[in-house]
Amino acid sequence: MTEQQALAQATQEIEDAKPLFKQVNNERLEFNDADYTQAIEDRKNSLLNDYNFGYIQKRQEAYGSVQDQLDMQYWDNVNGTTTWQDHVAQVKADNPKPQ
C-alpha cells in the first residue's frame, strides 16, 4: 500500500462516515474542516501502520506461548517430527511481511 492509496482509502472512509461529531465541554459538535482533515490524516497513518507492521502483532499472537513452543520442540526431539518448525512456517505464511 502506498501513501497515496492509504490517503485515498482514508478520505473515502471519512467521507462515507460524515457527519462526524465530537464531544467536548458537554457539547456535541460536528467536526469542523480541521477536524475532518486531521481524521483523514490519522486514518491514513493508521492504514499504513497496519499494512507495514500489522503482521508483527498477528505473528506474536499466532506463535503461542514460549512454553507451548518448547513443548512442541521437546516432542519433536522425542518423536523425530517437525511440528514446531511447521507451526512457525505456517504462522509466517499466514501473516506475510509486506513487500
Add this chain to the structure above:
Amino acid sequence: MAGSLIKIDEEIVTSAVASVTLTGINSTYDVYMVRFSDVTLNATDSLQLQFTTSGTPDTSANYDLALKFFKANTTFTNEAAPNLTQADFSSITTSGFYNGVIYCFNFNNASEYSFITFEEVHFDGTNTEGKQGGMVHTVAQVCDGVHFKLNGANNISSGQFVLYGLNK
C-alpha cells in the same frame, strides 16, 4: 481534604460521537486521573488516546508507548514502540466495551515530558483482554487534557469519561 478525587470534567456519551475530549488539567493538582467506563462502539474499532494542548489533540508522532497486553484466552504479548501518534486500546466489536483508569503526570510542566500510566480491561466481543502500561509524550510542553478517538471512521455509541484531580 487530602486524598480526595476532585471531579473536573465529565463527558457522558449518549449520542454517537467520533471523539471525546476531557480538558481542565492545570497547575491545581500534581496528578490527574481519568476514568472511562462502559464505553461501547457502533462498529468494530479500537479506542485510541492522545494528549491535548490548549484543548486541541496533539497528533504529532511523539508518543512513546510500552505495555503488556493480557488475554484471558491465550498468552500475553508485549507492545512497545516510539514515535507513535496515539495509544491504542485494541479492537472490540459492537458487543464489547472498555473500562479503564489513566493517571496523568507532568501535564502542566512546560519543561518536562508529559506521561501517563494506564490500565484498562475490555471485552472484545468474544474474549476478555486488558492492557497495562505507560506512554510518554516526548515534547517538553504543557498539556491540558486527553482526547479519545477511534482508529477507523466509526463512533463511540455510549460511555462515561471523567477527569479528576488528585487532591494533595
